[in-house]
Amino acid sequence: MTRLTIALDVMGGDIGPRVTIPASIKALENDPDLFLLLFGDRHQIVPLLNNLSSDIRTRLTICHTSHEIKNNQDLSFALRHSKGSSMRLAIEAVQRGEAKACVSAGNTGALMGLSKIILQPLKGIERPALISILPTMQGERSVMLDLGANINCSAENLYQFALMGTIFAENCLGLVYPRIALLNIGIEEIKGNKLIKDTAEILKQKTTLNYIGFIEGDSLLNGKADIIVHDGFVGNIALKTIEGVIKNMISLFKGDSSVNKTNHICKSIFGKLMKNLFLKGSYQRLKNINPDQYNGASLIGLNSVVVKSHGSANIDAFSYAIADAALQARQNIPNKILVGLEKY
Structure with a gap:
């Protein structure tokens, strides 16, 4: 299996890095070919990365940002002030080809809106769906x-x-x-x-x-x-x-x-x-x-894989969402949906 990189908005969710970071480590332990880009506040992330093996540490990259989109923010406000946020930067990493998928437990409306703007829907699809x-x-x-x-x-x-x-x-x-x-x-x-x-x-x-x-x-x-x-x-x-x-x-x-x-x-x-x-x-x-085990709803109908985890997800649940994103990326689900649309 070849190397696969996924971008994570580790600030999203009700608890943030205290769940997403241990979940990221668990996902890496379960998938030796997985690499993760962690978008979030370095000061909150680093203390949670103690006692890691050299293998796990080399497959984690911290992408610092002090700005995040809150779950309780109005959609229009969140989108206007999304520049430099952990969620937006994670999505932009997918757009640039630095990652094959994005996972976030953050604001659903903002994730949907930013993904639609930045990654674009598949040809013929009016609205992506969870x-x-x-x-x-x-x-x-x-x-x-x-x-x-x-x-x-x-x-x-x-x-x-x-x-x-x-x-x-x-x-x-x-x-x-x-x-x-x-x-x-x-x-x-x-x-x-x-x-x-x-x-x-x-x-x-x-x-x-x-x-x-x-x-x-x-x-x-x-x-x-x-x-x-x-x-x-x-x-x-x-x-x-x-x-x-x-x-x-x-x-x-x-x-x-x-x-x-x-x-x-x-x-x-x-x-x-x-x-x-x-x-x-x-x-x-x-x-x-x-x-x-079924945490993680996928935004299908986009040109890339985006998985939305529940905001209340625990460590196991968020790690399952990462694994789901990895599976879809490896199977190239967006392209298969595009081919399927032409078939139907």
Whole structure:
């Protein structure tokens, strides 16, 4: 395997370098051909790089900047004041060819806006979308998009999301003729708003795509569809709801101290009853659906790989986001999507 360099915005996220730096080290330990450009405040980064092996140290490069984009900054303000920020410099490193991908846990809107301006969408794509892989209860995987990049969408946007999701699933999941579904408030054709109905009509006419109809929120992890399409507002809420429920359920059955301190759930009659009712095999499957392993939503539809990690990601989760970016860069997913667009 040849050398691969990825640019990281290490200042992004709720905790910043205290998570992103240990995660970077872990990613390097797991991938001997990986090199990382760390964009951030040197004074916060250096103290976290103690006791590194010579191999790890030679594969880390600190790119100092004292400026960062805050998660709570308004999009227009963030973009106007992005010059010299850790996020912008990481993206610009990809533009210049110094890195093959960018990873950030920072402001989603700013990452989307800067990536679209600096890296440019693929020819024929109006709006890039955030896409993520979801595990299913059957041990398989599906993809969801958009997850927050585009709050207001047209039917054409959702159609393009379905198209990009198909190409992504074919190349990253190895699926053949993957099933596409629209997330809706019911499975009946009469259900839904005008956007969903108009998108459904477009997809019905595209016989090269395997559109199977509507899917409801209670079936997102049931493996009924390979590609689940929706606008960013709905998708972001759906994804975070799934992650929150899974994490809380795992904490409940493990007797996590944070849960005990807040609600004393595991000591209650309800908690004991839930443990008894929840079959051991089902609990094991739930544990296997670890949200940390699926941290990182990719901005597909761009000329380069950009991965957005959750702002609240822990060390393991952020290292998974780096690994995901490395995989997509090595597989040259942007180019495969471009070729796929011409095919469809």
